[in-house]
Amino acid sequence: MSINRILLTESVNDLFGHLGVTLNEDSIDALEAYYDAVIEANKEFNLTSITAKDEFVVKHLIDSIAGVGFIPENAKVIDVGSGGGFPSFPIAAVRTDCSVTALDSTAKKMNFVGNTARFLGVKNLTTVVGRAEECKSLFGKYDVVTARAVSALPILLEICSPLIKVGGVMLAYKTDESELEVSKTALEKLNMTHKTSFSFNLPTGDRRSILVFEKTAPTPNQYPRQYGQIKKRPL
Ligand code: SAM
Numbered sequence: 001m002s003i004n005r006i007l008l009t010e011s012v013n014d015l016f017g018h019l020g021v022t023l024n025e026d027s028i029d030a031l032e033a034y035y036d037a038v039i040e041a042n043k044e045f046n047l048t049s050i051t052a053k054d055e056f057v058v059k060h061l062i063d064s065i066a067g068v069g070f071i072p073e074n075a076k077v078i079d080v081g082s083g084g085g086f087p088s089f090p091i092a093a094v095r096t097d098c099s100v101t102a103l104d105s106t107a108k109k110m111n112f113v114g115n116t117a118r119f120l121g122v123k124n125l126t127t128v129v130g131r132a133e134e135c136k137s138l139f140g141k142y143d144v145v146t147a148r149a150v151s152a153l154p155i156l157l158e159i160c161s162p163l164i165k166v167g168g169v170m171l172a173y174k175t176d177e178s179e180l181e182v183s184k185t186a187l188e189k190l191n192m193t194h195k196t197s198f199s200f201n202l203p204t205g206d207r208r209s210i211l212v213f214e215k216t217a218p219t220p221n222q223y224p225r226q227y228g229q230i231k232k233r234p235l
Contacts, residue, residue: 003032003053003061011062011203019069019198023094030093030120031061037116038084045108047084058202064090066200067146067171067210073097075143080132080160081105081150085113087173091146092117092125101142103128103135132159133224140165140218148173153211154186154234159227161190162219169195172211180211186235191217 005028012023035056038047050059064087071077071091075098079088082102092100102113107129114127128135145160145168153172160170170192177197187193192213199209224230 003035003057005032007054007203008057008061011058012065015062015200016065016069021065021068021094023065027093027096030122031090033120034085034089034093034116035061037112037120041112041116047109047112055204058204059206060086061090062202063087063173063208064148065094066198066208067091067173068094070169070171070198070210070212071095071098071144075099076141077101077144077146078103078138078142078163080145080147080156080163082113082127083109083149085109085116087146087148088125089113089117089122092122096124098124098144100125101128101138102126103130103132103138105129105131131227132163133227133230135163138163143168144171145169146171146173152234153179153183155230157183157186157190157192157213158224158230158235161192161213161215162224164215166215166218168215170213170215172213174209174211175207176209177211187213189235190219190223191215 050056077098078101080103082088082104088100088102104110110127110129117125139162142163145163195212195214197209197211
């Protein structure tokens with residue numbers, strides 16, 4: 001089933017072209033094939049409630065690509081709570097220079113994402129099953145961590161920031177900047193600083209913001225705490 005390639009290409013140009021983001025035919029082919037794979041798998045288990053073609057293009061593909069302009073060349077990227085592969089799959093398809101790891105605690109979802117990436121020849125995407133705050137062997141290994149629709153920002157900062165190298169960035173996919181105010185303590189304690197935000201409207205009119213944070217020093221040893229503590233007492 002073909003998706004609306006014009007909607008995808010023109011929207012990416014209009015919204016993210018000024019950040020240097022463009023799509024080539026191979027990337028678009030991979031994204032189109034991913035749509036088919038998600039719809040097929042969705043019959044067996046729930047990956048997404050967004051299945052209508054244009055809505056999928058806008059709310060999954062274009063939304064996921066919004067962070068691409070903030071990813072340095074040849075970066076090692078990890079997507080925390082990747083679920084059905086968003087934003088990890090679109091990022092890997094568009095940025096073949098980067099190596100992308102999709103991480104999620106649900107094995108079924110990661111099996112789907114990993115198998116589909118292999119089947120479609122998207123070689124720069126691999127998967128890990130686990131909870132971000134427990135993956136100690138991955139701490140300090142990534143240039144960029146992304147996360148969309150995973151948790152409130154203070155919690156997200158604690159589970160994501162340990163994965164980044166000092167000088168690396170976290171891209172939080174949010175609707176707006178409203179969570180910044182309640183995240184000040186978390187930012188300070190985790191040696192993270194808010195660098196910039198990129199706000200835009202999807203073609204549907206829905207507001208979105210990519211919040212960009214930089215890790216300025218190593219994560220203090222007491223973080224991340226166990227998830228029960230993180231959730232019960234967010235920083
Ligand atoms: N990022 C995807 C998206 O935007 O469509 C999926 C969002 S889904 C609402 C949240 C996902 O985060 C779930 O698949 C869940 O298993 C995963 N998750 C939540 N907390 C996590 C953690 N601490 N470590 C790894 N995965 C986590």
